[in-house]
Amino acid sequence: MTTRRRHLLELASLEAGEITELLDVAESFQDITHRRIKKVPALRGMTVVLLFLEASTRTRTSFELAAKRLSADTLSVSGGTSSVVKGETLVDTARNLAAMSPDIVVLRHRHSGSPHLLARSIDASIVNAGDGGHEHPTQGLLDALTIRRHKGRIEGQRVAIIGDIAHSRVARSNIAALSKLGAEVTVCGPPTMLPQGVEALGCRATSDRDAAIRGADVVMMLRIQKERMTEELFPSDREYALRFGLDRAALGLAKPDVLVMHPGPINRGVELAPDVADGPESVILEQVANGIIVRMAVLYHCAGGAGGDA
Amino acid sequence: MSGARCVMDAADVRRAVRRIALELVERTRGGQDVALVGIRTRGEPLAHRIAAELREVEGLEVPVGALDIAMYRDDVFESGSRVAVGQTRLPFDVNDRHIVLVDDVLFTGRTVRAALDALMDWGRPCRIQLAVLVDRGHRELPIQPDYVGMTLSTRVDESVRVRLAETDAGESDRDTVHLVSTPERVAAAERRRT
Numbered sequence: 007m008t009t010r011r012r013h014l015l016e017l018a019s020l021e022a023g024e025i026t027e028l029l030d031v032a033e034s035f036q037d038i039t040h041r042r043i044k045k046v047p048a049l050r051g052m053t054v055v056l057l058f059l060e061a062s063t064r065t066r067t068s069f070e071l072a073a074k075r076l077s078a079d080t081l082s083v084s085g086g087t088s089s090v091v092k093g094e095t096l097v098d099t100a101r102n103l104a105a106m107s108p109d110i111v112v113l114r115h116r117h118s119g120s121p122h123l124l125a126r127s128i129d130a131s132i133v134n135a136g137d138g139g140h141e142h143p144t145q146g147l148l149d150a151l152t153i154r155r156h157k158g159r160i161e162g163q164r165v166a167i168i169g170d171i172a173h174s175r176v177a178r179s180n181i182a183a184l185s186k187l188g189a190e191v192t193v194c195g196p197p198t199m200l201p202q203g204v205e206a207l208g209c210r211a212t213s214d215r216d217a218a219i220r221g222a223d224v225v226m227m228l229r230i231q232k233e234r235m236t237e238e239l240f241p242s243d244r245e246y247a248l249r250f251g252l253d254r255a256a257l258g259l260a261k262p263d264v265l266v267m268h269p270g271p272i273n274r275g276v277e278l279a280p281d282v283a284d285g286p287e288s289v290i291l292e293q294v295a296n297g298i299i300v301r302m303a304v305l306y307h308c309a310g311g312a313g314g315d316a
Numbered sequence: 317m318s319g320a321r322c323v324m325d326a327a328d329v330r331r332a333v334r335r336i337a338l339e340l341v342e343r344t345r346g347g348q349d350v351a352l353v354g355i356r357t358r359g360e361p362l363a364h365r366i367a368a369e370l371r372e373v374e375g376l377e378v379p380v381g382a383l384d385i386a387m388y389r390d391d392v393f394e395s396g397s398r399v400a401v402g403q404t405r406l407p408f409d410v411n412d413r414h415i416v417l418v419d420d421v422l423f424t425g426r427t428v429r430a431a432l433d434a435l436m437d438w439g440r441p442c443r444i445q446l447a448v449l450v451d452r453g454h455r456e457l458p459i460q461p462d463y464v465g466m467t468l469s470t471r472v473d474e475s476v477r478v479r480l481a482e483t484d485a486g487e488s489d490r491d492t493v494h495l496v497s498t499p500e501r502v503a504a505a506e507r508r509r510t
Contacts, residue, residue, distance in 0.1 A: 034384065034401045043437040046387035076387075306387075306401075 012308045013132040015121045016141040017182040018207075025183055029151050032296070032303035038075060039299065049078035049309055052109040057099070058135070059085045060116045064270060064294065065135050065144075069112050072301035081108070096120055097127045104128040110308055113137070131308040139173050145269055146179030148300040150187060152293050153224055156265055161188030166218040166260075168250060169228025169277055170199040170239070171211075176269045177228060181207045194218035195228075195250060198239040215250050222260040226267040227252050227277045243276045253279040257287065265289050320477070323468060324493035329449065329480075332465030333362065336447050337369035339463050340416060347374065349442070350414045353381045355431050356402050358420040361482035362449060366418060381406035383417075388430035410439035416463075420478040422448040425459035450493060452476050466493075473498045 017025065038044055054073040058066050066082065073080045083103070096115065103111065112133045113121050118140035125132040136142040154160050165184055171177045171193045184191050185208035192210045193200065194217075204211050212218050219225055230246065240246045247253075257264065266278075266287040274280050283290065324332070344350050347370060354363030360382040370376040384402040386392070417431055428446060435444065447463035452470045470476065475496045479488040 031401045034386075034403050037404050041438055045437070047433070048387040048392055310392075 012310060013121070013125045013134075014143050014304050014308060015125060015132065015134050017143045017146045017179050017186075018141065020182075020186070022186040022188075025147065025150065025186060028147055028300070028303045028307060029154060031306060032147070032151055032299040033155075035075075035299040035302045039295070045075050045077055047077045048306055049073070049076035049109075052078045052309060053107065054078045054080050054110045054112060054305065055103050055106075055108040055130075056080060056082045056084075056112045056135075057103065058083070058112075058114040059096070059099075060114050060136070061085065062114050062136070064297075065114065065142075068294070068297045069133075069135060069144075069301050069305075072298050073110075073305055075298070076302055076305055078109075078305065081106075096123065100124050100128050104130060110305060133304055133308055136175055138175065139178075140175055141179045141182070142175040142269075143179050144297065144301050144304055145176050146183040147304070148293055148297040149176075149180050149226065149267060149269075150183045151296045151300055152267065152289055153184075153189075153265065155292075155296070156289065157223060160184060163189045163223040164221060164261075165189050165191045165224040165226060166194060166222040167191060167209075167226045167228065168194045168215060168218060168252065170230055171195045171204060171228070172199045172201045173231050174228050178207070180226065181209050185209060192218045192222075196240050196246075215256060216259055219252075219256055220259045222264060224265045224267060225252060225257065225260055226269075229269065229271065230273055230276055243273075247276050247279075251275075251277050251279060252282050254281060254285075257282055257285075267293060270294070319497040320494045321497075322492060323476075323495050324450075324466060324491075326491040329465070329491040329493065332449060333365045334369050334373070336463040336465060337366050337373065340366065340447070341370065341374050341376070343445075343462070344414055344416075347376045347378060348414070349412070350416060351379045351381060351408050351410075352416050352418055353383050353406065353431075353435065355417060355419040355427060356382050356384045358478055358480055358483055359383075359418045361480050362420060362447075363418040364482075366416075366447065379408040381408065383431055383434055385427065385430040385434050388434045390426060390430065404434070406438055410435065410441050412440070412442045415441040415444045416447050417444060418447045420449045420480075421476045422446070422451045422459075422461050422464075423454060423476075425455045425457035428459050429457050449478065450476055468495065470495060 114135040118138035121134035352363040354360035445462040449465040
Protein backbone atom coordinates (compact mmCIF):
# COMPACT_ATOMS: atom_id res chain seq x y z
CA MET A 7 0.00 0.00 0.00
CA THR A 8 1.29 3.44 -0.83
CA THR A 9 1.26 5.88 2.02
CA ARG A 10 -0.76 8.96 1.31
CA ARG A 11 0.70 12.19 2.54
CA ARG A 12 -2.52 13.63 3.76
CA HIS A 13 -2.31 15.55 7.00
CA LEU A 14 -4.49 17.64 9.23
CA LEU A 15 -2.10 20.18 10.68
CA GLU A 16 -4.31 23.24 11.08
CA LEU A 17 -7.66 24.62 10.06
CA ALA A 18 -6.29 28.01 9.03
CA SER A 19 -5.09 26.61 5.71
CA LEU A 20 -8.24 24.62 4.86
CA GLU A 21 -10.96 25.85 2.52
CA ALA A 22 -14.50 26.24 3.83
CA GLY A 23 -15.58 23.39 1.52
CA GLU A 24 -13.03 21.00 3.01
CA ILE A 25 -14.23 21.80 6.52
CA THR A 26 -17.85 21.24 5.51
CA GLU A 27 -16.93 17.93 3.91
CA LEU A 28 -15.26 16.72 7.13
CA LEU A 29 -18.36 17.73 9.11
CA ASP A 30 -20.60 15.88 6.65
CA VAL A 31 -18.52 12.72 6.91
CA ALA A 32 -18.59 13.03 10.72
CA GLU A 33 -22.37 13.32 10.53
CA SER A 34 -22.55 10.02 8.66
CA PHE A 35 -20.73 8.31 11.55
CA GLN A 36 -23.39 9.39 13.98
CA ASP A 37 -25.57 6.33 13.32
CA ILE A 38 -22.71 3.97 14.17
CA THR A 39 -22.60 5.21 17.76
CA HIS A 40 -26.25 4.26 18.23
CA ARG A 41 -26.11 0.63 17.25
CA ARG A 42 -24.93 -2.46 19.00
CA ILE A 43 -21.81 -2.99 16.87
CA LYS A 44 -20.14 0.42 17.08
CA LYS A 45 -17.51 -0.34 14.51
CA VAL A 46 -16.98 -0.23 10.76
CA PRO A 47 -14.15 -2.00 8.93
CA ALA A 48 -12.90 1.02 6.94
CA LEU A 49 -9.40 1.29 8.50
CA ARG A 50 -8.92 -2.42 9.10
CA GLY A 51 -5.23 -3.32 9.12
CA MET A 52 -4.07 0.25 9.52
CA THR A 53 -1.99 1.44 12.45
CA VAL A 54 -2.65 4.72 14.22
CA VAL A 55 0.03 5.92 16.63
CA LEU A 56 -1.17 8.28 19.34
CA LEU A 57 1.93 10.26 20.23
CA PHE A 58 0.89 12.43 23.15
CA LEU A 59 3.91 14.25 24.48
CA GLU A 60 1.82 16.60 26.59
CA ALA A 61 -0.77 15.66 29.20
CA SER A 62 -4.17 14.84 27.73
CA THR A 63 -6.80 12.37 28.68
CA ARG A 64 -9.92 13.30 26.81
CA THR A 65 -8.36 14.08 23.44
CA ARG A 66 -6.27 10.93 23.52
CA THR A 67 -9.13 8.66 24.54
CA SER A 68 -11.37 10.32 21.97
CA PHE A 69 -8.85 9.68 19.17
CA GLU A 70 -8.30 6.15 20.43
CA LEU A 71 -12.00 5.38 20.38
CA ALA A 72 -12.35 7.00 16.95
CA ALA A 73 -9.54 4.86 15.54
CA LYS A 74 -11.00 1.72 17.11
CA ARG A 75 -14.47 2.39 15.73
CA LEU A 76 -12.87 2.45 12.30
CA SER A 77 -11.16 -0.89 13.09
CA ALA A 78 -7.61 0.53 13.08
CA ASP A 79 -4.97 -0.75 15.48
CA THR A 80 -3.80 1.88 17.93
CA LEU A 81 -0.56 2.36 19.77
CA SER A 82 -0.39 4.92 22.51
CA VAL A 83 2.85 6.67 23.43
CA SER A 84 2.60 9.36 26.05
CA GLY A 85 5.02 11.91 27.43
CA GLY A 86 5.75 10.40 30.80
CA THR A 87 6.53 6.92 29.48
CA SER A 88 8.39 7.60 26.26
CA SER A 89 12.11 8.08 25.80
CA VAL A 90 11.41 11.77 25.34
CA VAL A 91 12.03 11.99 29.08
CA LYS A 92 15.41 10.45 28.40
CA GLY A 93 16.27 13.34 26.10
CA GLU A 94 15.29 11.99 22.70
CA THR A 95 14.22 14.64 20.18
CA LEU A 96 10.78 14.66 18.59
CA VAL A 97 12.14 13.72 15.18
CA ASP A 98 14.15 10.83 16.63
CA THR A 99 11.11 9.54 18.49
CA ALA A 100 9.06 9.82 15.33
CA ARG A 101 11.67 8.08 13.17
CA ASN A 102 11.69 5.18 15.58
CA LEU A 103 7.93 5.00 15.39
CA ALA A 104 8.11 5.33 11.62
CA ALA A 105 10.18 2.17 11.53
CA MET A 106 7.01 0.42 12.70
CA SER A 107 5.21 1.80 9.58
CA PRO A 108 2.24 3.54 11.10
CA ASP A 109 -0.30 4.90 8.64
CA ILE A 110 -1.29 7.83 10.80
CA VAL A 111 0.47 9.58 13.69
CA VAL A 112 -1.69 11.71 15.95
CA LEU A 113 0.55 14.21 17.72
CA ARG A 114 -0.01 16.33 20.80
CA HIS A 115 3.01 18.48 21.61
CA ARG A 116 3.69 21.57 23.69
CA HIS A 117 5.52 23.37 20.87
CA SER A 118 3.69 25.09 18.04
CA GLY A 119 4.56 23.71 14.64
CA SER A 120 5.72 20.27 15.81
CA PRO A 121 3.14 18.45 13.65
CA HIS A 122 4.44 20.35 10.62
CA LEU A 123 7.98 19.29 11.50
CA LEU A 124 6.83 15.70 11.86
CA ALA A 125 4.98 15.81 8.54
CA ARG A 126 8.25 16.76 6.85
CA SER A 127 10.22 14.09 8.68
CA ILE A 128 8.29 10.86 8.35
CA ASP A 129 6.20 9.11 5.77
CA ALA A 130 2.87 8.89 7.57
CA SER A 131 -0.20 11.07 7.74
CA ILE A 132 0.05 13.49 10.64
CA VAL A 133 -2.94 14.67 12.61
CA ASN A 134 -2.41 17.59 14.95
CA ALA A 135 -4.06 16.92 18.31
CA GLY A 136 -2.92 20.27 19.72
CA ASP A 137 0.43 21.99 19.25
CA GLY A 138 1.33 24.55 21.90
CA GLY A 139 -0.62 27.76 21.51
CA HIS A 140 -1.08 27.28 17.77
CA GLU A 141 -4.04 25.06 16.84
CA HIS A 142 -6.22 22.19 17.96
CA PRO A 143 -7.96 21.46 14.67
CA THR A 144 -10.19 18.58 15.76
CA GLN A 145 -11.51 20.72 18.62
CA GLY A 146 -12.39 23.46 16.13
CA LEU A 147 -14.17 20.90 13.96
CA LEU A 148 -16.13 19.33 16.80
CA ASP A 149 -17.22 22.76 18.00
CA ALA A 150 -18.33 23.69 14.49
CA LEU A 151 -20.25 20.40 14.24
CA THR A 152 -21.92 20.98 17.61
CA ILE A 153 -23.05 24.45 16.54
CA ARG A 154 -24.24 23.22 13.14
CA ARG A 155 -26.26 20.39 14.66
CA HIS A 156 -28.08 22.76 16.98
CA LYS A 157 -28.49 25.80 14.78
CA GLY A 158 -28.74 24.10 11.40
CA ARG A 159 -26.03 26.33 9.98
CA ILE A 160 -22.93 28.21 11.00
CA GLU A 161 -23.26 31.11 8.61
CA GLY A 162 -24.50 34.24 10.39
CA GLN A 163 -24.22 32.79 13.91
CA ARG A 164 -22.82 35.21 16.47
CA VAL A 165 -20.17 33.42 18.50
CA ALA A 166 -18.43 34.88 21.55
CA ILE A 167 -15.19 33.17 22.58
CA ILE A 168 -14.22 34.29 26.07
CA GLY A 169 -11.06 33.65 28.03
CA ASP A 170 -7.34 33.43 27.52
CA ILE A 171 -7.27 33.99 23.78
CA ALA A 172 -3.52 34.52 23.71
CA HIS A 173 -2.63 31.06 25.00
CA SER A 174 -5.51 29.20 23.41
CA ARG A 175 -5.07 26.88 20.47
CA VAL A 176 -8.77 26.07 20.82
CA ALA A 177 -9.60 29.73 20.15
CA ARG A 178 -7.34 29.85 17.11
CA SER A 179 -8.84 26.73 15.53
CA ASN A 180 -12.35 27.91 16.28
CA ILE A 181 -11.76 31.37 14.85
CA ALA A 182 -10.38 29.74 11.69
CA ALA A 183 -13.21 27.23 11.27
CA LEU A 184 -16.12 29.44 12.27
CA SER A 185 -15.07 32.54 10.36
CA LYS A 186 -14.45 30.51 7.19
CA LEU A 187 -17.95 29.07 7.53
CA GLY A 188 -19.44 32.55 7.84
CA ALA A 189 -19.99 33.03 11.59
CA GLU A 190 -19.40 36.40 13.26
CA VAL A 191 -16.79 35.67 15.89
CA THR A 192 -15.98 38.00 18.78
CA VAL A 193 -13.13 37.14 21.09
CA CYS A 194 -13.04 38.54 24.60
CA GLY A 195 -10.59 38.45 27.48
CA PRO A 196 -8.52 40.65 29.75
CA PRO A 197 -6.18 42.88 27.72
CA THR A 198 -3.26 40.75 28.95
CA MET A 199 -4.86 37.73 27.29
CA LEU A 200 -5.84 39.30 23.97
CA PRO A 201 -3.04 39.09 21.44
CA GLN A 202 -2.28 42.22 19.46
CA GLY A 203 -3.75 42.13 15.98
CA VAL A 204 -6.02 39.14 16.70
CA GLU A 205 -8.59 40.78 14.39
CA ALA A 206 -6.40 39.75 11.47
CA LEU A 207 -7.62 36.17 12.04
CA GLY A 208 -11.11 37.31 11.03
CA CYS A 209 -12.82 38.22 14.31
CA ARG A 210 -13.66 41.18 16.51
CA ALA A 211 -11.94 41.67 19.87
CA THR A 212 -13.10 43.28 23.09
CA SER A 213 -12.36 43.25 26.80
CA ASP A 214 -15.98 43.92 27.68
CA ARG A 215 -17.59 40.58 28.50
CA ASP A 216 -21.15 41.87 28.41
CA ALA A 217 -20.66 43.46 25.00
CA ALA A 218 -19.31 40.15 23.69
CA ILE A 219 -22.24 38.15 25.06
CA ARG A 220 -25.04 40.54 24.12
CA GLY A 221 -27.12 38.95 21.34
CA ALA A 222 -24.80 35.94 21.00
CA ASP A 223 -26.05 32.61 19.58
CA VAL A 224 -23.10 30.75 21.08
CA VAL A 225 -20.91 31.53 24.08
CA MET A 226 -17.74 29.51 24.15
CA MET A 227 -15.79 29.72 27.39
CA LEU A 228 -12.11 28.81 27.43
CA ARG A 229 -10.29 27.16 30.25
CA ILE A 230 -7.87 29.31 32.22
CA GLN A 231 -4.65 27.45 31.50
CA LYS A 232 -2.35 28.19 34.37
CA GLU A 233 0.15 25.67 33.04
CA ARG A 234 0.70 27.78 29.95
CA MET A 235 1.11 31.12 31.68
CA THR A 236 4.58 32.32 32.52
CA GLU A 237 3.44 35.32 34.55
CA GLU A 238 0.34 36.44 36.40
CA LEU A 239 -2.11 37.75 33.83
CA PHE A 240 -4.96 38.56 36.21
CA PRO A 241 -5.05 39.37 39.93
CA SER A 242 -7.11 36.45 41.24
CA ASP A 243 -9.51 33.69 40.22
CA ARG A 244 -12.26 35.57 41.99
CA GLU A 245 -11.69 38.76 40.07
CA TYR A 246 -11.46 36.84 36.81
CA ALA A 247 -14.77 35.13 37.55
CA LEU A 248 -16.42 38.46 38.26
CA ARG A 249 -15.25 40.20 35.11
CA PHE A 250 -14.83 37.41 32.57
CA GLY A 251 -16.60 34.37 33.98
CA LEU A 252 -19.99 33.25 32.72
CA ASP A 253 -22.75 33.26 35.29
CA ARG A 254 -26.52 33.23 34.90
CA ALA A 255 -26.80 37.03 34.90
CA ALA A 256 -24.24 37.50 32.14
CA LEU A 257 -25.78 34.68 30.12
CA GLY A 258 -29.10 36.55 30.23
CA LEU A 259 -27.66 39.03 27.72
CA ALA A 260 -27.35 36.37 25.05
CA LYS A 261 -30.16 35.14 22.80
CA PRO A 262 -32.72 32.92 24.58
CA ASP A 263 -31.63 29.83 22.62
CA VAL A 264 -27.93 30.41 23.28
CA LEU A 265 -25.53 27.47 23.42
CA VAL A 266 -22.89 27.37 26.13
CA MET A 267 -19.75 25.53 25.13
CA HIS A 268 -16.46 24.70 26.83
CA PRO A 269 -13.60 22.51 25.58
CA GLY A 270 -13.05 21.08 29.07
CA PRO A 271 -11.84 20.44 31.63
CA ILE A 272 -13.83 23.13 33.40
CA ASN A 273 -12.51 25.25 36.24
CA ARG A 274 -15.87 25.44 37.98
CA GLY A 275 -16.48 28.80 39.55
CA VAL A 276 -13.66 30.46 37.60
CA GLU A 277 -14.60 30.76 33.92
CA LEU A 278 -17.93 28.99 34.29
CA ALA A 279 -20.46 29.14 37.13
CA PRO A 280 -21.55 25.60 38.10
CA ASP A 281 -25.24 26.25 37.41
CA VAL A 282 -24.38 27.45 33.89
CA ALA A 283 -22.07 24.49 33.25
CA ASP A 284 -24.93 22.12 34.15
CA GLY A 285 -27.72 24.31 32.79
CA PRO A 286 -30.03 23.61 29.85
CA GLU A 287 -27.97 25.82 27.51
CA SER A 288 -24.85 23.74 28.08
CA VAL A 289 -23.82 21.37 25.28
CA ILE A 290 -20.49 20.49 26.85
CA LEU A 291 -21.10 16.75 26.93
CA GLU A 292 -22.38 16.78 23.35
CA GLN A 293 -19.08 18.36 22.39
CA VAL A 294 -17.35 15.30 23.82
CA ALA A 295 -19.61 12.93 21.87
CA ASN A 296 -19.17 14.92 18.67
CA GLY A 297 -15.40 14.79 19.21
CA ILE A 298 -15.40 11.07 18.50
CA ILE A 299 -17.24 11.25 15.18
CA VAL A 300 -15.23 14.28 14.02
CA ARG A 301 -11.99 12.41 14.76
CA MET A 302 -13.33 9.37 12.90
CA ALA A 303 -13.92 11.64 9.90
CA VAL A 304 -10.42 13.11 10.16
CA LEU A 305 -8.74 9.70 10.44
CA TYR A 306 -10.81 8.35 7.55
CA HIS A 307 -9.95 11.37 5.46
CA CYS A 308 -6.24 11.25 6.24
CA ALA A 309 -6.14 7.53 5.45
CA GLY A 310 -7.31 8.51 1.98
CA GLY A 311 -10.97 7.74 2.31
CA ALA A 312 -12.81 10.73 0.96
CA GLY A 313 -12.32 13.83 -1.09
CA GLY A 314 -9.21 15.52 -2.40
CA ASP A 315 -6.10 14.01 -3.89
CA ALA A 316 -3.29 12.13 -2.28
CA MET B 317 -25.44 8.92 -28.68
CA SER B 318 -22.96 6.56 -30.31
CA GLY B 319 -21.68 3.69 -28.20
CA ALA B 320 -24.62 3.86 -25.80
CA ARG B 321 -27.59 1.58 -26.44
CA CYS B 322 -30.85 2.13 -24.61
CA VAL B 323 -31.88 -1.18 -23.04
CA MET B 324 -34.74 0.02 -20.81
CA ASP B 325 -36.95 3.09 -21.03
CA ALA B 326 -39.21 4.56 -18.35
CA ALA B 327 -42.04 2.10 -19.10
CA ASP B 328 -39.65 -0.87 -18.94
CA VAL B 329 -38.33 0.29 -15.59
CA ARG B 330 -41.87 0.72 -14.27
CA ARG B 331 -42.86 -2.79 -15.40
CA ALA B 332 -39.70 -4.28 -13.92
CA VAL B 333 -40.34 -2.64 -10.55
CA ARG B 334 -43.95 -3.87 -10.58
CA ARG B 335 -42.89 -7.43 -11.42
CA ILE B 336 -40.33 -7.43 -8.59
CA ALA B 337 -43.04 -6.22 -6.18
CA LEU B 338 -45.45 -8.96 -7.25
CA GLU B 339 -42.84 -11.70 -7.02
CA LEU B 340 -41.83 -10.39 -3.64
CA VAL B 341 -45.38 -10.79 -2.31
CA GLU B 342 -45.55 -14.35 -3.65
CA ARG B 343 -42.22 -15.41 -2.25
CA THR B 344 -42.48 -13.80 1.18
CA ARG B 345 -45.91 -15.17 2.09
CA GLY B 346 -47.68 -11.87 1.65
CA GLY B 347 -44.79 -9.67 2.67
CA GLN B 348 -44.80 -10.52 6.37
CA ASP B 349 -41.96 -8.90 8.35
CA VAL B 350 -40.44 -7.62 5.13
CA ALA B 351 -38.37 -4.45 5.05
CA LEU B 352 -36.78 -3.01 1.93
CA VAL B 353 -33.25 -1.63 2.17
CA GLY B 354 -31.90 0.33 -0.78
CA ILE B 355 -28.17 0.47 -1.31
CA ARG B 356 -27.28 4.11 -1.81
CA THR B 357 -27.55 5.90 -4.03
CA ARG B 358 -29.79 4.42 -6.74
CA GLY B 359 -31.00 1.47 -4.74
CA GLU B 360 -32.77 3.87 -2.41
CA PRO B 361 -35.35 5.31 -4.85
CA LEU B 362 -35.87 1.83 -6.31
CA ALA B 363 -36.68 0.50 -2.83
CA HIS B 364 -39.20 3.32 -2.39
CA ARG B 365 -40.79 2.51 -5.75
CA ILE B 366 -41.14 -1.16 -4.87
CA ALA B 367 -42.73 -0.11 -1.57
CA ALA B 368 -45.13 2.18 -3.48
CA GLU B 369 -46.15 -0.72 -5.74
CA LEU B 370 -46.75 -2.95 -2.73
CA ARG B 371 -48.93 -0.25 -1.21
CA GLU B 372 -50.87 0.35 -4.42
CA VAL B 373 -51.37 -3.23 -5.61
CA GLU B 374 -51.46 -5.20 -2.37
CA GLY B 375 -52.30 -2.53 0.20
CA LEU B 376 -49.15 -3.56 1.99
CA GLU B 377 -47.09 -1.11 4.09
CA VAL B 378 -43.44 -2.09 4.10
CA PRO B 379 -40.75 -0.04 5.86
CA VAL B 380 -37.94 1.28 3.68
CA GLY B 381 -34.37 2.04 4.69
CA ALA B 382 -31.20 3.18 3.00
CA LEU B 383 -27.77 1.70 3.47
CA ASP B 384 -24.51 3.52 2.82
CA ILE B 385 -21.69 1.07 2.29
CA ALA B 386 -18.68 3.37 1.83
CA MET B 387 -17.11 2.17 5.10
CA TYR B 388 -17.48 -1.48 4.10
CA ARG B 389 -16.05 -1.44 0.60
CA ASP B 390 -13.00 -3.55 -0.14
CA ASP B 391 -11.54 -0.84 -2.37
CA VAL B 392 -11.92 2.23 -0.15
CA PHE B 393 -8.29 3.21 -0.32
CA GLU B 394 -7.47 2.15 -3.85
CA SER B 395 -6.57 4.93 -6.20
CA GLY B 396 -9.38 6.51 -8.16
CA SER B 397 -12.12 4.99 -6.05
CA ARG B 398 -12.86 7.77 -3.58
CA VAL B 399 -16.40 7.32 -2.49
CA ALA B 400 -18.51 10.00 -0.92
CA VAL B 401 -19.71 8.89 2.47
CA GLY B 402 -23.45 9.05 2.96
CA GLN B 403 -25.95 8.45 5.66
CA THR B 404 -27.44 5.09 6.59
CA ARG B 405 -31.08 5.26 7.65
CA LEU B 406 -32.77 2.14 8.94
CA PRO B 407 -35.98 3.31 10.63
CA PHE B 408 -36.85 -0.16 11.93
CA ASP B 409 -35.31 -2.97 13.97
CA VAL B 410 -33.27 -5.20 11.68
CA ASN B 411 -33.43 -8.16 14.07
CA ASP B 412 -35.63 -11.01 12.83
CA ARG B 413 -36.72 -9.02 9.79
CA HIS B 414 -36.93 -10.39 6.30
CA ILE B 415 -34.72 -7.85 4.55
CA VAL B 416 -34.79 -7.33 0.80
CA LEU B 417 -31.69 -5.46 -0.35
CA VAL B 418 -32.32 -3.35 -3.44
CA ASP B 419 -29.74 -2.08 -5.91
CA ASP B 420 -29.77 -0.84 -9.48
CA VAL B 421 -27.10 -3.00 -11.12
CA LEU B 422 -25.61 -6.30 -9.99
CA PHE B 423 -22.13 -6.74 -11.45
CA THR B 424 -19.16 -8.18 -9.52
CA GLY B 425 -21.17 -8.72 -6.33
CA ARG B 426 -18.71 -6.73 -4.22
CA THR B 427 -21.20 -4.01 -3.40
CA VAL B 428 -23.66 -6.61 -2.16
CA ARG B 429 -20.95 -8.27 -0.08
CA ALA B 430 -20.26 -4.90 1.56
CA ALA B 431 -23.98 -4.31 2.10
CA LEU B 432 -24.37 -7.72 3.77
CA ASP B 433 -21.55 -6.93 6.18
CA ALA B 434 -22.98 -3.49 6.90
CA LEU B 435 -26.44 -4.89 7.53
CA MET B 436 -25.14 -7.58 9.89
CA ASP B 437 -23.58 -4.86 12.05
CA TRP B 438 -27.07 -3.51 12.62
CA GLY B 439 -28.50 -6.76 13.83
CA ARG B 440 -29.47 -10.26 12.81
CA PRO B 441 -32.13 -10.36 10.12
CA CYS B 442 -33.94 -13.69 9.81
CA ARG B 443 -33.37 -13.64 6.06
CA ILE B 444 -31.80 -11.37 3.46
CA GLN B 445 -32.79 -11.40 -0.19
CA LEU B 446 -31.54 -9.34 -3.12
CA ALA B 447 -33.54 -7.43 -5.73
CA VAL B 448 -31.81 -5.68 -8.66
CA LEU B 449 -33.07 -3.74 -11.61
CA VAL B 450 -30.38 -5.13 -13.92
CA ASP B 451 -28.22 -8.23 -13.57
CA ARG B 452 -25.34 -7.78 -15.96
CA GLY B 453 -23.30 -10.86 -14.99
CA HIS B 454 -19.53 -11.14 -14.41
CA ARG B 455 -19.73 -12.01 -10.73
CA GLU B 456 -16.51 -12.14 -8.74
CA LEU B 457 -18.20 -13.49 -5.61
CA PRO B 458 -20.77 -16.24 -5.04
CA ILE B 459 -23.76 -13.90 -4.88
CA GLN B 460 -27.04 -14.31 -6.77
CA PRO B 461 -30.13 -12.10 -6.94
CA ASP B 462 -33.59 -13.29 -5.87
CA TYR B 463 -35.54 -10.75 -7.91
CA VAL B 464 -34.30 -9.41 -11.24
CA GLY B 465 -35.84 -6.67 -13.39
CA MET B 466 -33.75 -7.52 -16.44
CA THR B 467 -30.92 -9.89 -17.21
CA LEU B 468 -28.49 -8.32 -19.60
CA SER B 469 -25.56 -10.00 -21.29
CA THR B 470 -22.64 -7.64 -21.33
CA ARG B 471 -18.94 -7.60 -22.00
CA VAL B 472 -16.85 -6.95 -18.94
CA ASP B 473 -15.51 -3.70 -20.42
CA GLU B 474 -18.97 -2.30 -21.03
CA SER B 475 -20.85 -0.42 -18.37
CA VAL B 476 -24.52 -0.21 -17.51
CA ARG B 477 -25.70 3.33 -16.90
CA VAL B 478 -28.89 3.70 -14.92
CA ARG B 479 -30.53 7.10 -14.69
CA LEU B 480 -33.50 7.59 -12.38
CA ALA B 481 -35.72 10.62 -12.12
CA GLU B 482 -35.10 10.91 -8.35
CA THR B 483 -31.32 10.81 -8.40
CA ASP B 484 -30.36 12.18 -11.80
CA ALA B 485 -32.79 15.03 -12.31
CA GLY B 486 -30.21 17.31 -13.93
CA GLU B 487 -29.25 14.74 -16.50
CA SER B 488 -32.54 13.10 -17.29
CA ASP B 489 -36.06 13.55 -15.98
CA ARG B 490 -37.07 10.11 -17.21
CA ASP B 491 -35.75 6.72 -16.20
CA THR B 492 -33.35 5.09 -18.63
CA VAL B 493 -30.89 2.24 -18.68
CA HIS B 494 -28.11 2.34 -21.24
CA LEU B 495 -25.43 -0.13 -22.12
CA VAL B 496 -22.32 1.92 -22.73
CA SER B 497 -19.43 0.52 -24.73
CA THR B 498 -15.78 1.06 -23.97
CA PRO B 499 -14.92 4.01 -26.25
CA GLU B 500 -17.84 5.92 -24.80
CA ARG B 501 -16.70 5.09 -21.27
CA VAL B 502 -13.19 6.23 -22.00
CA ALA B 503 -14.51 9.43 -23.56
CA ALA B 504 -16.75 10.09 -20.56
CA ALA B 505 -13.84 9.52 -18.22
CA GLU B 506 -11.77 11.93 -20.31
CA ARG B 507 -14.50 14.55 -20.11
CA ARG B 508 -14.69 14.19 -16.33
CA ARG B 509 -10.96 14.62 -16.01
CA THR B 510 -10.87 17.88 -17.96
